[in-house]
Amino acid sequence: xxxxxxxxxxxxxxxxxxxxxxxxxTVTNLSIFLVALVFSFLPYIFRNxxxxxxxxxxxxxxxxxYAFLRKYPERVLHKWASTxxxxxxxxxxxxxxxxxxxxxxxxxxxxxxxxxxSSRKNYFMKNETILAGRALTxxxxxxxxxxxxxxxxxxxxxxxxxSFDHVLDYEASILVRSLYNxxxxxxxxxxxxxxxxxxxxxxxxxxxxxxxxxSSSSPLVExxxxxxxxxxxxxxxxxxxxxxxxxxxxxxxxxxxxGRKLHKDHLDVYGDMYLAxxxxxxxxxxxPECLARTLIETGEKEKLDWExxxxxxxxxxxxxxxxxxxxxxxxLALIPSYPDIQAKAHEELDRVVGRDQWPHVEDEVRxxxxxxxxxxxQRIHSPSWMGTPHCSTEDFEYNGMFIPKDTVIVLNLFTxxxxxxxxxxxxxxxxxxxxxDDLSCAESAKLGDPMKRDHWAFGGGRRICPxxxxxxxxxxxAISRILWTFNVHALxxxxxxxxxxxxxxxxxxxxxxxxxxxxxxxxxxxxxxxxELSC
Ligand code: HEM
Numbered sequence: 001x002x003x004x005x006x007x008x009x010x011x012x013x014x015x016x017x018x019x020x021x022x023x024x025x026t027v028t029n030l031s032i033f034l035v036a037l038v039f040s041f042l043p044y045i046f047r048n049x050x051x052x053x054x055x056x057x058x059x060x061x062x063x064x065x066y067a068f069l070r071k072y073p074e075r076v077l078h079k080w081a082s083t084x085x086x087x088x089x090x091x092x093x094x095x096x097x098x099x100x101x102x103x104x105x106x107x108x109x110x111x112x113x114x115x116x117x118s119s120r121k122n123y124f125m126k127n128e129t130i131l132a133g134r135a136l137t138x139x140x141x142x143x144x145x146x147x148x149x150x151x152x153x154x155x156x157x158x159x160x161x162x163s164f165d166h167v168l169d170y171e172a173s174i175l176v177r178s179l180y181n182x183x184x185x186x187x188x189x190x191x192x193x194x195x196x197x198x199x200x201x202x203x204x205x206x207x208x209x210x211x212x213x214x215s216s217s218s219p220l221v222e223x224x225x226x227x228x229x230x231x232x233x234x235x236x237x238x239x240x241x242x243x244x245x246x247x248x249x250x251x252x253x254x255x256x257x258x259g260r261k262l263h264k265d266h267l268d269v270y271g272d273m274y275l276a277x278x279x280x281x282x283x284x285x286x287x288p289e290c291l292a293r294t295l296i297e298t299g300e301k302e303k304l305d306w307e308x309x310x311x312x313x314x315x316x317x318x319x320x321x322x323x324x325x326x327x328x329x330x331x332l333a334l335i336p337s338y339p340d341i342q343a344k345a346h347e348e349l350d351r352v353v354g355r356d357q358w359p360h361v362e363d364e365v366r367x368x369x370x371x372x373x374x375x376x377x378q379r380i381h382s383p384s385w386m387g388t389p390h391c392s393t394e395d396f397e398y399n400g401m402f403i404p405k406d407t408v409i410v411l412n413l414f415t416x417x418x419x420x421x422x423x424x425x426x427x428x429x430x431x432x433x434x435x436x437d438d439l440s441c442a443e444s445a446k447l448g449d450p451m452k453r454d455h456w457a458f459g460g461g462r463r464i465c466p467x468x469x470x471x472x473x474x475x476x477x478a479i480s481r482i483l484w485t486f487n488v489h490a491l492x493x494x495x496x497x498x499x500x501x502x503x504x505x506x507x508x509x510x511x512x513x514x515x516x517x518x519x520x521x522x523x524x525x526x527x528x529x530x531x532e533l534s535c
Contacts, residue, residue: 047091052395052402059098059401061089067241068092074385074414077101081415087401093244095121097389097408101415103422103450109398109409110390110461118462121391121408123243126235129259130266134311137319137388141462147302148312152466155207155291158442161470163289165361167206168470170533172477175199176358176485177530178216179516180523189491189513196328196478197225197321203474204320208313209273210288214532223269228322230262232503267307270314291316320467323383324474326507330381331373331479333498333509334429336490341431345369345483346519355522359480361473365438370480372434374472375441375454377479380429381498382457383507385414390463413456422451441472485523486516 047065051057061084069076069092077099080088086102100106109117119141122128127138136152139145154160161168175195183190194216201224202212213220234240234255242248242255249256277292287293295302295309304312335342348369353359359367390409395402403409418426423433437444437454444454445464458465465471482488490496496512518524 044093047089048096050096050402050404052397052404054397056397056400056402058096059087059089059403060084061091065091065093067244074412077386077410077412078415078418081412086415087398089407093241094246095244095408096404096406097410098403099410099412101412103416103419103453103456105398106411106416106456106460107450109396109403110411110459110463113396114462116394116396117390117392117409119391119393120463121389121406123235123240124246124249125240125243125255125259129256130231130234130263131311132263132307134307135315135318136312136466137315140391141393148308149466151294151298151302151312152291152316154294156466156470158469161473164203164207164470165473168203168473168477169360171199171202171206171212172474172481173358173530174202174532175478176481177527177532179482180485180518180527182216183516185524186486186515186517189494189515191511191513192332193325193329193508193511194221194225196325196332197221199328199478200321200324200474201225201317203324203470204316205273206288206290207470208291208316209277210290210293211273211276212533220269223265224317224321225325227262227265227269228318229503230258231318232322232507234259234262266314267310270310270317271306274309274313316467319465320471322507324471326383327377327381327475328478329508330383331377332482332488332514333496333512334377334381335373335483335488336496336514337498338429341373341429342483342487345373346487349480349484353484355520357522358484358526359477361477363480364473364476367480368435368438369431370483371476372431372437373483374475374479375434375437376429376431378441378457379417379423379455381509382413382417382455384457385412387411387413387456387459388463390461411456411459416456441468482516485519485526487519489515489517491515 045065047061047063049057062080080090081099081101087098087100087105089096089098091097100109120127120138122133122140123138127133131138133139136145136148139148155164175198178195179190179192180186182188182195198213198216198218198221201221205212240255242253274292274295277287277290278296280287281293281296292309292313295304295312299309348367349359352366353363359370364371387410392403392405392407392409395405397403417423420426434454439447439454441454441458444452445458445460445468447453458468458471491513494513496514497510500510502508502510
């Protein structure tokens with residue numbers, strides 16, 4: 001009893017004490033657990049201030065890690081460049097990025113140290129899922145990349161491009177003819193996006209497959225543009241948490257399915273076109289000189305498999321359609337706001353080319369103002385503000401800063417193209433800044449002084465865009481002919497936004513319509529002689 005009574009009488013306090021103990025124990029444990037949890041997450045939240053063996057620190061950068069950067073990532077990069085300087089670093093999940101915002105640093109790293117800074121990161125979405133480790137653009141720096149680049153360059157050197165001049169010339173005529181006819185000689189406003197897309201697509205289809213589409217409403221135009229847009233959406237260097245958080249790669253997310261679907265779509269579309277070219281060759285038809293024909297003839301010797309061939313031809317369309325078409329759209333979005341610039345261009349065309357015929361490739365050297373307009377459009381609306389990032393293959397120290405192996409290297413084109421010192425009054429669209437610059441983009445990229453390079457829209461170093469010669473020629477033919485043919489006007493009730501854009505990195509303006517007013521009486525005759533060829 002005695003022994004039990006205290007228990008009976010003291011059961012309340014004892015229970016309370018016990019509960020308190022349990023509570024204290026639980027609370028302490030919980031606190032420990034929470035503290036441990038917070039600490040274990042810290043490395044995923046804060047940047048890792050890695051140092052080299054010698055103790056050299058990374059380039060400075062924001063203290064937090066990011067999973068992705070939202071729309072308009074160039075604005076964030078521009079802000080960080082002003083805070084942390086022209087070479088800064090940022091962690092995206094578990095991936096270190098080093099961002100270059102200065103032409104001299106770009107040259108030092110991408111060109112002078114090209115042996116170290118010319119690879120590509122094996123991104124889960126872009127390289128593994130969509131391109132399946134194949135296409136030139138995503139290949140790591142090595143023998144396979146060299147082989148694919150050599151095969152592609154057979155069609156992209158200045159000499160090879162000259163042999164396609166008749167194709168580019170014809171497609172530019174068709175572009176202008178379509179704008180003239182579809183706008184009913186300027187009486188109906190047009191959204192020119194599909195026409196620009198078809199122009200760039202037909203040029204790439206002729207070079208890749210020796211074929212073309214014969215209407216802007218062809219399903220292939222729609223599909224190619226849709227695929228290019230989807231590619232941009234899924235592969236922007238900052239856009240995917242799935243690339244930076246490996247656990248997400250194992251989960252069946254919508255993002256992962258979209259990537260897989262795009263891979264299959266590429267094989268379907270380009271595989272079918274490749275097979276069509278092969279069937280034409282097998283039946284004895286003469287297929288014009290083109291990349292597919294070369295691959296069919298040399299594929300065995302080059303040891304290329306089916307996916308290699310599909311992806312190599314796909315990359316011309318992926319690399320060359322949306323970019324060129326995006327620049328044409330930016331030109332059309334900008335030019336109506338600058339009647340004085342249009343008038344100056346018309347004056348140059350009248351003086352140099354006259355009104356009896358429109359400009360041809362040979363006229364380019366005699367039209368410095370038209371060339372200046374094109375360079376200025378590329379500067380102020382580069383169709384990708386981050387280019388295609390490179391990746392380092394060795395540890396490197398630069399100006400007292402450590403850049404580890406496997407770092408993603410990004411050119412911050414927005415900041416580079418708005419550098420006050422290189423481009424005074426950088427936010428103003430002013431083609432005059434390029435008067436006196438007689439170099440092509442390819443020649444300009446080779447200048448010893450990087451501050452004199454025209455712009456960096458085609459990237460730099462060993463991975464510089466191999467399509468820049470053809471792209472420059474396409475842009476010249478299209479823009480000079482549009483200016484020769486039309487006065488381009490905005491619609492008073494439909495303002496065109498030059499700030500916003502579609503997609504992840506500045507590629508195309510928001511949809512807009514303009515009026516294409518025929519400029520003079522020579523226009524009708526120039527357009528009337530053009531016939532649409534079937535594919
Ligand atoms: C105005 C039009 C174009 C622009 C602004 C442009 C821009 C670029 C940029 C910034 C790069 C990455 C360069 C680097 O890594 O530093 C690139 C790569 C590439 N471009 Fe273009 N491009 C254009 C047109 C074309 C055309 C017409 C083609 C095809 C004929 C093309 C095919 C490629 C390919 C295959 C690559 C990957 C090269 C490699 O990784 O080695 N591009 N382009």
